[in-house]
Structures are given as C-alpha cells and as structure tokens.
Amino acid sequence: MKILVFSLLAIGTLALTSCKENKEQKSTTETSMQHDMSMMSDNSAMGDMPMDEKVTVIDAKKTSANLTELYSHYTHLTFALSGDDDKEAVNTAKGILxxxxxxxxxxxxxxxxxxxxxxxxxxxxHAQHIADNAGNIDHQREHLDLMSEDFYDLLKDFGTSKTVYKIFCPMYNDNKGAFWLSDSREIKNPYYGKKMASCGEVQEEIK
Structure with a gap:
C-alpha cells in the first residue's frame, strides 16, 4: 500500500513538473513569435517607406531675379513634348527666347x-534649335535634355518662387538617362511622350 501511494505521488509530481515545463516552453515560444512578428512589422514598414524619404532637397539661392515667366515657358515646353506636340514645342521655345x-x-x-x-x-x-525644328520632335527632345541642365542650374543658383521637382528618366539616350523639371510630382515624360508617359521618378526638390 505504501509503495502504491508513493508511486502515485511520484507520478503526480512528474505530471506537475511536465506541465510547468510545457507552460514555460509555450510562454517562451509565444514571446519569440511576438518578437518575430514585431520585427516583420518593422521591416514591412521600412519596405513601404515612401519614395519622398529618398528625395534630395536643395535650398535654392535667392536673388532679385524673377524667373517666373521664363520658367513657365520651359514647363509648357515639357508639356508639349510629353503630348508629342512638336508645333506647340516650337511656340513655347519662342516664348523662352x-x-x-x-x-x-x-x-x-x-x-x-x-x-x-x-x-x-x-x-x-537650345531654344532656337527647338523653334527651328518643327516636325523633328526627336531633335527637339535632345535639346530639351541639354536645356534642362541649364534651367536646373538657373533655378538652383538664382532662386525659385515655388518648389520645383527634378524628375529623372533612366531609359532615355540609350539608358544614360535624362531629367526634366516640373511644378508637380506627376510624371509626364517629355522624352518619350505618350509611348511611355509615366516613366520617371522624382530625384530632387528645389525650394
């Protein structure tokens, strides 16, 4: 009888010990899973980080120059070429001149x-070349590429009254890439027009 009681007590003790170990193991596993889920959530949030975080912001130097009209003609030129309108590109180039x-x-x-x-x-x-080449939109686009570099330096060094976005197209000019300037983040590619209107990404903000 004593042997039976002892055996039952031993079995009970083992069961309690085993139960306690299982609870501790379960608690450890749950904690580990919660940690992993938290890490996944953080990584996911980083993966969803908006492109804005990667955009370079440039503070333009301020001068007394009013470039509003000049820059307005430039933006109209990019709109004309994004719509494959070589004749309107001629008009806007004349406006720049x-x-x-x-x-x-x-x-x-x-x-x-x-x-x-x-x-x-x-x-x-460059404006003169664009104005003289109605019917040759590829040539007009080549000069927009070069002119955009001039306007970039102009706004950066002489100021802008509003935020201007530098938008880069990596595919133009045999994948060498080219950029244009815009008042908006909306992508309207002047180098490919309607064929690839949305090709491009914002690289910089000039303020």
Missing amino acids: EALPKINKKGFSAEQKKEYAELESSIKE
Whole structure:
C-alpha cells in the first residue's frame, strides 16, 4: 500500500513538473513569435517607406531675379513634348527666347552676371534649335535634355518662387538617362511622350 501511494505521488509530481515545463516552453515560444512578428512589422514598414524619404532637397539661392515667366515657358515646353506636340514645342521655345531678355539683372553681382550670361547663351541656343525644328520632335527632345541642365542650374543658383521637382528618366539616350523639371510630382515624360508617359521618378526638390 505504501509503495502504491508513493508511486502515485511520484507520478503526480512528474505530471506537475511536465506541465510547468510545457507552460514555460509555450510562454517562451509565444514571446519569440511576438518578437518575430514585431520585427516583420518593422521591416514591412521600412519596405513601404515612401519614395519622398529618398528625395534630395536643395535650398535654392535667392536673388532679385524673377524667373517666373521664363520658367513657365520651359514647363509648357515639357508639356508639349510629353503630348508629342512638336508645333506647340516650337511656340513655347519662342516664348523662352522672348522671356530671356526680360530678366532683371540689376541686383546681380559681377559673378552672378557672368554666370547668368553663360546660362542665358546656352538656353537661347537650345531654344532656337527647338523653334527651328518643327516636325523633328526627336531633335527637339535632345535639346530639351541639354536645356534642362541649364534651367536646373538657373533655378538652383538664382532662386525659385515655388518648389520645383527634378524628375529623372533612366531609359532615355540609350539608358544614360535624362531629367526634366516640373511644378508637380506627376510624371509626364517629355522624352518619350505618350509611348511611355509615366516613366520617371522624382530625384530632387528645389525650394
């Protein structure tokens, strides 16, 4: 009888010990799973991070120059080419040529006058090529590529009244890529037009 009681007590003790170990193991497993889920959630959030976090922001230098009209013609040029409209591109290029002499340079330093003169000459050359090439939209787009670099330097060094977005197309010019400037984040690719209107991504903000 004593042996039976002892055996029952031993079995009970083993059962309690086993139950306790199972609970501890379950608790440890649940904690580990919760930690893993938390890590997955954090990684997922990082993966969903908006592209805005990767955009470079540039503070433009402010001067007395009012580039609003000139830049407006440039944006109309990109819209014309994004719509495959070579004739409207001619009109907007002529608008650029007319707006260039209107820029007030009285507040410029000697260095700024020199820099502006170089950019003005280059912009004028590219605008003239675009204006002279109705019916040859590929040639117009080649000069938009070069002109966009001039406008980028112009706005960065002489100021902008509103945020301007630099949008990059990686496929243009045999995958060398090219960019254009826009008032909006909306992608309307002037290098491919309607064929690939949404090709591009915002690289920088100029403020």
